[in-house]
Amino acid sequence: MGKSKKIVGISSGREGGITDKAVKKILEASQLPYDFISLSSFELLTCNACNGCVTTYQCVKDDQLNEICDIMQQADGIVFGAPEYWNGANGKARVFWERICFSTRHNAQFPLAGTPGIIVGVSGDGDSREVLQDIRVFFEDARIKLIDSIEVQGEYACFTCGYGENCEVGGLADIYELPTIINDKTTPSLCNQYPHKLQPGKDITKQLTRLGKALANRFSANQPDI
Numbered sequence: 001m002g003k004s005k006k007i008v009g010i011s012s013g014r015e016g017g018i019t020d021k022a023v024k025k026i027l028e029a030s031q032l033p034y035d036f037i038s039l040s041s042f043e044l045l046t047c048n049a050c051n052g053c054v055t056t057y058q059c060v061k062d063d064q065l066n067e068i069c070d071i072m073q074q075a076d077g078i079v080f081g082a083p084e085y086w087n088g089a090n091g092k093a094r095v096f097w098e099r100i101c102f103s104t105r106h107n108a109q110f111p112l113a114g115t116p117g118i119i120v121g122v123s124g125d126g127d128s129r130e131v132l133q134d135i136r137v138f139f140e141d142a143r144i145k146l147i148d149s150i151e152v153q154g155e156y157a158c159f160t161c162g163y164g165e166n167c168e169v170g171g172l173a174d175i176y177e178l179p180t181i182i183n184d185k186t187t188p189s190l191c192n193q194y195p196h197k198l199q200p201g202k203d204i205t206k207q208l209t210r211l212g213k214a215l216a217n218r219f220s221a222n223q224p225d226i
């Protein structure tokens with residue numbers, strides 16, 4: 001019998017935000033042991049391209065990125081979720097992946113190569129294609145095997161800033177006629193997606209669950225080892 005599988009989920013969203021929740025939903029649905037890492041708990045530094053990682057495959061900066069990288073290398077599957085900030089994955093996601101990809105790519109060594117992965121893109125208006133595209137570039141560079149991705153509608157910070165109901169330049173203006181009322185019905189959640197258009201009240205948890213099961217199925221007995 002093969003060694004038991006363990007997966008890791010990483011989110012670059014707000015602590016307890018929609019990205020954290022969507023990634024966790026996939027992890028739970030897999031019914032595999034997992035680690036969950038919210039990058040909100042870390043102040044990540046940027047890559048200086050100092051080449052300090054060339055022989056060690058470890059970043060020289062001391063901000064726990066290497067610990068996360070070790071967990072990723074031990075994992076049999078990776079779920080990564082990022083929110084959209086200004087038409088792309090947020091800066092925290094990019095800072096994270098720039099350093100993961102650079103420190104693990106020297107001398108044609110790609111320790112994450114072949115690991116199956118899923119990308120979760122979260123955005124205020126539900127169109128998260130640009131997030132998926134940004135993270136896909138890093139998956140490709142690290143040779144992570146993308147098995148699926150999903151777009152989730154998140155909750156604009158404008159829902160809680162205090163001015164969102166009337167603010168013409170805020171996120172609610174993208175999805176509602178203003179003024180609007182902020183309540184459970186108008187606030188997006190995993191169980192209440194696209195409330196303003198398309199499919200009001202759509203529940204995305206089923207799709208997230210399907211992705212978790214699909215990841216777990218990669219390791220089932222009748223699947224070839226990947």
Ligand SMILES: Cc1cc2nc3c(=O)[nH]c(=O)nc-3n(C[C@H](O)[C@H](O)[C@H](O)COP(=O)(O)O)c2cc1C
Nearest residue numbers: 013014017018019083085086087124125154155156
């Ligand atoms: C600085 C900032 C910029 C954002 N830019 C966009 C954007 O360009 N398009 C969009 O649809 N949502 C945008 N959003 C909304 C976020 O994608 C949304 O709030 C998401 O739910 C955040 O994920 P979280 O709940 O996991 O933190 C932005 C949010 C912030 C804070």
